[in-house]
Amino acid sequence: MYRYDEFDARFVAERVAQFRYQVERRLSGELTEDKFKPLRLLNGLYLQLHAYMLRVAVPYGTLASRQLRKLAHIARKYDKGFGHFTTRTNIQYNWIKLVDVPDILAELAEVEMHCIQTSGNCIRNVTADQFAGATPDEIEDPRPLAEIIRQWSSLHPEFVFLARKFKIAVGATPEDRAALQYHDMAVEIVRDGEGRVGYKVTAGGGMGRTPYLAQVMSDFVAREDILAYLEAVLRVYNQDSRRDNIHKQRIKILVNAIGVEEMRARVAREFEEIKRMGTLQLPAQELDRIAAYFAPPAFEALPDAMPTGDLDFENWKRTNVHPHRAPGYAIATISLKAIGQVPGDASAGQMEALADLMDEYAIPEIRVSHEQNLVLPHVRQKDLPAIFARLQDLDLATPNSGLITDIIACPGLDYCDLANARSIPVAQAIAKRFAGLERQHDIGELKIKISGCINACGHHHAGHIGILGVDKKGVEYYQLLLGGSGAEDAAIGQIMGPGFGEHEIADAVERVVNFYLKERSPGERFLDTYRRIGMEPFKNIAYQEQMNAAYNG
Amino acid sequence: MAPASPKVLTANRLQTGEVLYWKAGGWIADLRQADLFGEPAAAEAALAQAQAFVAANQVVTPYLFEVRRTGDGLAPVKEREIIRSLGPSVRPDTGKQAPPMHKHHV
Numbered sequence: 001m002y003r004y005d006e007f008d009a010r011f012v013a014e015r016v017a018q019f020r021y022q023v024e025r026r027l028s029g030e031l032t033e034d035k036f037k038p039l040r041l042l043n044g045l046y047l048q049l050h051a052y053m054l055r056v057a058v059p060y061g062t063l064a065s066r067q068l069r070k071l072a073h074i075a076r077k078y079d080k081g082f083g084h085f086t087t088r089t090n091i092q093y094n095w096i097k098l099v100d101v102p103d104i105l106a107e108l109a110e111v112e113m114h115c116i117q118t119s120g121n122c123i124r125n126v127t128a129d130q131f132a133g134a135t136p137d138e139i140e141d142p143r144p145l146a147e148i149i150r151q152w153s154s155l156h157p158e159f160v161f162l163a164r165k166f167k168i169a170v171g172a173t174p175e176d177r178a179a180l181q182y183h184d185m186a187v188e189i190v191r192d193g194e195g196r197v198g199y200k201v202t203a204g205g206g207m208g209r210t211p212y213l214a215q216v217m218s219d220f221v222a223r224e225d226i227l228a229y230l231e232a233v234l235r236v237y238n239q240d241s242r243r244d245n246i247h248k249q250r251i252k253i254l255v256n257a258i259g260v261e262e263m264r265a266r267v268a269r270e271f272e273e274i275k276r277m278g279t280l281q282l283p284a285q286e287l288d289r290i291a292a293y294f295a296p297p298a299f300e301a302l303p304d305a306m307p308t309g310d311l312d313f314e315n316w317k318r319t320n321v322h323p324h325r326a327p328g329y330a331i332a333t334i335s336l337k338a339i340g341q342v343p344g345d346a347s348a349g350q351m352e353a354l355a356d357l358m359d360e361y362a363i364p365e366i367r368v369s370h371e372q373n374l375v376l377p378h379v380r381q382k383d384l385p386a387i388f389a390r391l392q393d394l395d396l397a398t399p400n401s402g403l404i405t406d407i408i409a410c411p412g413l414d415y416c417d418l419a420n421a422r423s424i425p426v427a428q429a430i431a432k433r434f435a436g437l438e439r440q441h442d443i444g445e446l447k448i449k450i451s452g453c454i455n456a457c458g459h460h461h462a463g464h465i466g467i468l469g470v471d472k473k474g475v476e477y478y479q480l481l482l483g484g485s486g487a488e489d490a491a492i493g494q495i496m497g498p499g500f501g502e503h504e505i506a507d508a509v510e511r512v513v514n515f516y517l518k519e520r521s522p523g524e525r526f527l528d529t530y531r532r533i534g535m536e537p538f539k540n541i542a543y544q545e546q547m548n549a550a551y552n553g
Numbered sequence: 554m555a556p557a558s559p560k561v562l563t564a565n566r567l568q569t570g571e572v573l574y575w576k577a578g579g580w581i582a583d584l585r586q587a588d589l590f591g592e593p594a595a596a597e598a599a600l601a602q603a604q605a606f607v608a609a610n611q612v613v614t615p616y617l618f619e620v621r622r623t624g625d626g627l628a629p630v631k632e633r634e635i636i637r638s639l640g641p642s643v644r645p646d647t648g649k650q651a652p653p654m655h656k657h658h659v
Contacts, residue, residue, distance in 0.1 A: 027610060033567075033614070049633070049636060050571075050572060050640060050647075052570040080647050098570065099569070413633060414636060415641055419633075421632070422632070424641075425642060425643055471631075474631035
C-alpha cells in the first residue's frame with residue numbers, strides 16, 4: 001500500500017502543528033467559535049450531541065495492521081473503547097475531547113493517517129471498490145488512481161473552498177461496489193474498442209435532499225489526461241455552482257440545471273484550456289511509481305481448494321467469502337452487522353485482534369467497505385477455517401454479507417447533531433426480526449439502508465428498501481422508500497407515503513418482504529420484483545395495519 | 554393559546570463537548586437538577602447571562618429547550634434532548650446514563 005514520502009510526512013506534521021496552535025488559540029479565546037468552526041471542520045472535527053466527533057480518513061478504505069492497531073489504541077485511550085466505520089469508508093470516534101485532538105492527530109500521523117478533508121466544503125476522502133486488487137473481474141486496481149486523485153486534491157489551492165462538499169469514487173469492475181453513480185464525480189476504469197485502458201468519468205450524482213444519479217461526462221479519457229479532465233469538471237463546478245442557496249450548491253444541481261449537454265460542453269472547453277497549457281499531465285512513470293505501492297502480495301502457487309466445514313462455516317462461506325484473482329486465495333467479508341449490533345461499530349479489542357490476525361496470516365491490508373463492513377482481501381483458502389474460528393470468537397463471523405440483516409445505518413439521533421430521528425435502533429429491530437438465517441437465505445439479496453435525516457449518510461435513496469427518519473413535532477417517524485440501488489443497476493428509491501411510527505416500521509418492512517416472497521417469480525431478487533410490479537401493491541400491504549385500524553376505529 | 558412549556562437552558566462545554574445545564578448562574582451535568590424557567594422572560598434573561606460563559610470560552614452554543622413535568626421530575630419534549638440528557642439509546646453503558654461502574658470512561 002502507499003507509504004508517505006518526505007513531502008507527505010512533512011505536510012501532515014505541519015497540519016498537526018497548525019491545528020494544535022488553532023486549538024490553543026480557541027481555548028484561550030483568541031479565536032471565537034465562529035472563527036474556529038471552519039478550521040476544526042477542515043480537520044474532521046464536529047461538535048455532536050454528547051461530545052466532539054473526530055472523523056479519520058481511510059483513503060480508498062485501505063488500512064495496514066499497524067494503522068488498525070493505532071485506531072484501536074485511539075478508541076481505548078481517547079474515546080470509550082470503540083469506533084464507527086462509515087459509509088464513506090472512514091472511521092469516526094464519538095466521545096472526543098477538544099483538548100485531546102492535537103495529540104490524537106499526532107498519533108495518527110505516526111502511522112501515516114490524518115483527518116484532513118474529511119469534512120468541510122472540499123474534495124473529500126476518495127473511495128474505491130473494497131475488493132480492489134483482489135477481485136478477478138477488474139481491469140486494474142483502482143487505488144493507484146485513487147491515490148493520485150488524493151494527492152492532487154489534498155489542499156488543492158483552487159478547490160479548498162468549494163460551494164459544497166465533493167465526493168469522488170473510483171471503480172474498475174462491471175459490478176459496482178463503490179456506489180459510483182451516487183458520487184459528485186466518479187471514475188470507472190474501462191477499455192476502449194482497441195483495448196487501451198482509460199477512464200469513464202461521470203458527474204452530478206448525489207443523495208441528500210435532491211437525489212440524482214450521475215451522468216456521463218466522457219466515455220473515455222486517456223490515462224495521461226485524467227487529472228486535467230477531473231480538474232476541468234471541478235473548475236466548471238467551482239465557477240458555476242450556486243453559492244447563494246445551501247440546497248442548490250452540489251454539482252448535481254448544476255448539472256441538472258444547465259443540462260448534461262451544456263455541462264459537457266463547459267467541461268470540454270475547460271479541458272481544452274488545461275490541455276493547451278500543458279501543465280497537468282499524468283506521466284506514465286508517475287502512475288507506474290504509485291501503482292508499485294499497490295502491487296499485490298507475492299501469491300503462493302496454490303491450488304484452488306476451498307475447504308469445507310460445519311454448517312456455520314459453510315453458511316459464512318456462502319455469503320462472506322468471494323472469488324479471488326489468484327488460485328488458492330479468497331476475499332473474506334467481515335460483517336460488522338452481528339444481529340442487534342450497531343452497524344459499523346467495532347471495539348478496540350476487535351480491531352486489535354484483527355490486526356494480530358492480519359499479521360499472523362500474512363494479510364497485508366484490511367479494507368473498509370461503504371456498506372460498513374471490513375474485508376480481508378487476500379486470504380489463502382486453506383486458512384479460511386482457522387480465520388473463521390477466530391472471527392467467531394470475536395463476534396465478527398456473522399454470515400450475512402448482502403443479506404437483509406446487512407443493514408447500512410448512519411449514527412442518527414443517537415449521536416448526530418443534524419439527525420431528526422434515530423437510525424440504529426431501527427436497524428437493530430429489523431435485524432432481530434429477520435435474524436433466522438434460513439429466512440435470510442430465502443429472501444436473498446436485499447439491501448436495507450437507513451438515514452436519520454435528509455442528508456442521507458445512511459444511503460436511504462440507494463436501498464432496495466430505504467428508510468428515512470423524520471421529525472414530526474419532536475416525535476420520530478420513518479418513511480419507507482422502495483426500489484433504490486447503489487450498484488451497477490443504480491436507481492433512486494421512491495417514497496411510499498406517510499411515515500410509520502418507531503414501533504410500526506419493522507412490521508411494515510416485514511409485510512413488504514413477505515409480500516415479495518409471495519409475489520416473486522423464480523430467480524427474482526426483491527429489487528427485480530419491485531421493478532416488475534411497481535409500488536402500488538407493496539404500498540397497499542405496507543399500510544394494511546393503518547387501514548385496518550382506521551376501518552375498525 | 555396553550556401556555557408555553559417550561560424551559561431549561563443548555564450548552565456544551567468547550568474543552569470536552571460535554572452536555573451542560575444551567576443552574577443558579579452556573580453549569581451542572583444533570584438535567585434533573587437544572588433550573589426550570591416557567592416564564593419566558595426569566596428564560597431569556599438566563600440565556601443572556603449565559604453569553605458571559607461563551608465569552609469566557611467555557612461553553613458553546615447555549616440555547617433553551619422545552620421540557621414537561623413528569624411524575625418523577627422533568628422530561629424534554631423532544632427526543633433529541635432526551636438523548637442529550639442521557640446518552641445514546643443504543644449504548645446505555647455510555648454517557649450520563651452509564652451506571653457508576655462505567656463512569657470512569659467519561
